[in-house]
Amino acid sequence: MRHYDHRVHAGNAGDVWKHFLLLEAASCLLDPESSLVYAESHVGRPEYVLKAPGDWEGGIGKCWPLLPSLRTFCYFDILYELNPDSRIGINAGDLSRGSLIYPGSARLVLELAKRKGARILGEIWDIDPEVAASWRACSKSDLMTFHQGDGFAGIAEMLGRSPPGLLFVDPPYIDPKDAGLAKRLLDRACISGWIVLWWYMTDMKTISPGVYPAAVPGSGNIEGYDSGKYILEKFDLDFERIGLNGGRWKGSTVALAGSGGPRSEQVARHLHQRSKELMCIVSDAIS
Secondary structure (H helix, E strand, C coil), X not given: CCCCCHHHCCCCHHHXXXXXXXXXXXXXXXXXXXXXXXXXXXXXCXXXXXXXXXXXXXXXXXXXXXXXXXXXXXXXXXXHHHCHHHHHHHHHCCCCCCEEEEECHHHHHHHHHHHHCCEEEEEEEECCHHHHHHHHCCCCHHHEEEEECCHHHHHHHHCCCCCCCEEEECCCCCCCCHHHHHHHHHHHHXXXXXXXXXXXXXXXXCCCCEEEECCXXXXXXXXXXXXXXXXXXXXXXXXXXXXXXXXXXXXXXXXXXXXXXXXXXXXXXXXHHHHHHHHHHHHHHHC
């Protein structure tokens, strides 16, 4: 199994979209003095150092001068707070001589939980031994249980022993089987009551929105959920339309899937509203 190194892509246009939506979804589910189970299939490092040149210049680099006006969104506010030495760059609109700390997805969720006074019960996977070492060295690693191994298989096993929570399926797509494995994992998680976010590049045309049968043999019923169906919605971002540069990719998609219960409906409504607000601000300022 090949290792994927996200360091050259961290902070790119796809990261901006998926991390924005992930944090908004987590914000809906994290209540003060409560806990949330969080799982991630392909986690990457806790943080990255962004320096020019890099893919990030077409993503978070385009948004960076707008950060003061984007701080109502938790994703951008966390980036702002984690980079106090780069605020001169915000005002100047030029980060070519500096560097940024860009947290990975699990670190972003941890930072959000800390702000909201909530507890994360996290289990995260990656096969790369260097990623495993980076989590061992991270001071916040005791708040996430890191597993070095295949995230598809690991989370499938976890579903049978864990209460439902928020699952982020984020494979690197270096193996042609990744999309199919991601879809099957989404099926299993949804019938177990999880809310699932699944990221991919729009060009892949992986799945259409709608009501889906969860084709998992022998799954059985789980109290409070319809084990036969789940609702999937898509959140698409056309990079060029809002002034981002995704290189060879035209856009990014995050699929949201859940049982259709009150919590998943709340998350869906929230993501629709917040994504519209973000696109209006960024497209008006950058385009």
